[in-house]
Amino acid sequence: MSMESKKDFNEWRAEKLGYVYFSRLAELIINEPNFQEPLFDYLIDIGENQKQTGRLFGVEVKSYNNGKENLNDSLSKEYKNIAFPALLVMFDNKNDHGYYKWIKKPSEDGQLVFDTAKNDVEELNDNSLNKIVTEVKDWYSNQHVA
Amino acid sequence: MSNRIGKRGENIFASRNIASKGFLLDPTFLGDKFQTVDFHVDLLQYFFKGFFYAGVKTTTLGYYPEGDRMRITIDKDEIAELSKFVLPVYIFGIDEIEEKGYLISANNLDKAMNVNGVITKYPVNSANIELLWKEVAAYWDNRREMTKFVSSFN
Numbered sequence: 384m385s386m387e388s389k390k391d392f393n394e395w396r397a398e399k400l401g402y403v404y405f406s407r408l409a410e411l412i413i414n415e416p417n418f419q420e421p422l423f424d425y426l427i428d429i430g431e432n433q434k435q436t437g438r439l440f441g442v443e444v445k446s447y448n449n450g451k452e453n454l455n456d457s458l459s460k461e462y463k464n465i466a467f468p469a470l471l472v473m474f475d476n477k478n479d480h481g482y483y484k485w486i487k488k489p490s491e492d493g494q495l496v497f498d499t500a501k502n503d504v505e506e507l508n509d510n511s512l513n514k515i516v517t518e519v520k521d522w523y524s525n526q527h528v529a
Numbered sequence: 530m531s532n533r534i535g536k537r538g539e540n541i542f543a544s545r546n547i548a549s550k551g552f553l554l555d556p557t558f559l560g561d562k563f564q565t566v567d568f569h570v571d572l573l574q575y576f577f578k579g580f581f582y583a584g585v586k587t588t589t590l591g592y593y594p595e596g597d598r599m600r601i602t603i604d605k606d607e608i609a610e611l612s613k614f615v616l617p618v619y620i621f622g623i624d625e626i627e628e629k630g631y632l633i634s635a636n637n638l639d640k641a642m643n644v645n646g647v648i649t650k651y652p653v654n655s656a657n658i659e660l661l662w663k664e665v666a667a668y669w670d671n672r673r674e675m676t677k678f679v680s681s682f683n
Contacts, residue, residue, distance in 0.1 A: 392552040392573075399544035406537040433533075473575060522651065 384515055393446035397474040398424050401444035404472070406510060418484045422461060423469065430522060440468040440515075447473035447482055462486050463497055468519045472507060481507030483515070489522030538587025538623040539567060544659060545630060548658040550574065556583065565610045566618060579669035581617035581661075584635065586647065589625045599624060599631060600647025609640040617665050617678045621646030632657065634680030651682050 405411055405427060412428040416516055423441035425473060426493055435452040462469060469486040482504040539558060546554040546649040551608055555571040563586060590600035599622045618635040630653040638644060651657050659680065668678050 390555075392555075393547075396544055396547065396552075399540045402540040403537065403544055406533065409533065454611065 393476050394444075396464055396476055397472075398444045400474045400479060401425060401442060401472050401482065404507060404512065405442065408516060409507065422465070429516060429523075437481040439517060440470070440519045441465065441486075442470055443486070444472050444474070447475040447480075451462070466495070467494065468522055470515065473504065483507045483511065489518050491521070491525070493525035494524065495522075534587050534589060534625055535585075537625055538585050539650050541587075541623050541625070541628050542568070542583070542585045542621050542653075545653045546658070548655040548662070550659060553658055553662045565607060566614075572662060572669075574671075575662075575666055577606075579666055581619060582614065584611070584618070584620045585623060586620060586654050587623040587625050591624065591626065592649065593646055595650065598648050601644075602646045603638075603644040603647075604681060605640060605643045607666065608635070608638045608642075608644065612636040612638065612640045615666055615677050617664050617680065619680075619682065620647065621653065621660070629653065632682055634678075634682040636678045636680055657682075 401424060402413060405425065410430050412430040412433070414426045414428065416423065416426060422443070424444045424473075425442040427440055427442060428435040429440075431436040447476055467487065468489045470483050471486055473482045474480070475482075484504045485496070485498050488498050490496055493516050539655060542671045543556050543558075546556060551574070553573050555573055556568040557571070559567060559569055567583040567585045568583040570581050570583050572581075582618075586601045586603065588599055588601045592599055601622045603620065610621075614636065619632050620635045621630050621632050623630045631647055632651050632653055633647060664680060664682075
């Protein structure tokens with residue numbers, strides 16, 4: 384009988400890749416909630432000079448399975464009440480490619496759109512990482528104006 | 530080295546545990562109380578409870594001009610501490626910018642000298658993860674006869 388542990392290595396590795404991707408941007412302060420069954424794998428603060436600013440967004444990380452996963456099933460109804468931007472990030476462990484879709488998408492009018500539409504994932508790369516951070520920053524700026 | 534860079538290096542290391550045979554290694558971060566090694570790494574797909582220790586050194590400085598060594602220095606005092614391990618211990622040098630790593634065995638280092646640069650002969654890739662797995666598994670297969678671990682990653 385094998386002695387290996389029962390953890391899901393696809394999910395575990397996807398989380399590590401998620402950290403590697405988001406930590407590319409030095410301004411992001413990545414917090415890993417250490418309580419059981421957190422809503423997000425990472426709560427990320429867009430910092431300034433290595434200090435937190437409260438501009439948080441949530442990241443849930445999953446392994447990607449050629450689009451076969453049912454995104455609606457994986458997005459808990461609890462996300463509906465989240466009051467800050469949040470996204471789902473997926474990694475294909477065969478080639479390390481990353482994908483993302485917004486769960487709570489920040490919009491220009493200062494609203495958050497609860498988005499559970501299927502099959503609208505976008506590639507996660509340095510450009511899209513910067514785009515995500517810009518969108519979150521703009522959303523928080525709009526909150527201050529309001 | 531900042532906490533951010535170190536944490537990033539640890540996650541780059543931990544995400545490189547996959548080979549063509551699937552997941553072969555299960556790293557567990559040991560925490561800051563461990564001065565010389567960072568991870569306890571269990572072998573997966575192995576009948577017995579085999580493991581090794583890993584130290585992760587992350588650099589943002591890249592490589593020496595010849596390209597055969599990363600700009601990572603390991604102090605001889607640290608090597609002396611690592612040499613006390615009879616179990617397999619590896620050092621993983623992580624290039625934070627390129628998000629890739631190289632490994633060497635820490636068991637056969639000369640404890641009288643600093644290591645000035647981690648050699649780039651053994652990239653952390655599928656083939657070397659499998660070779661590492663085999664030599665650690667061989668160590669645990671034969672551990673009654675062996676007094677000290679001998680690695681080919683030197």
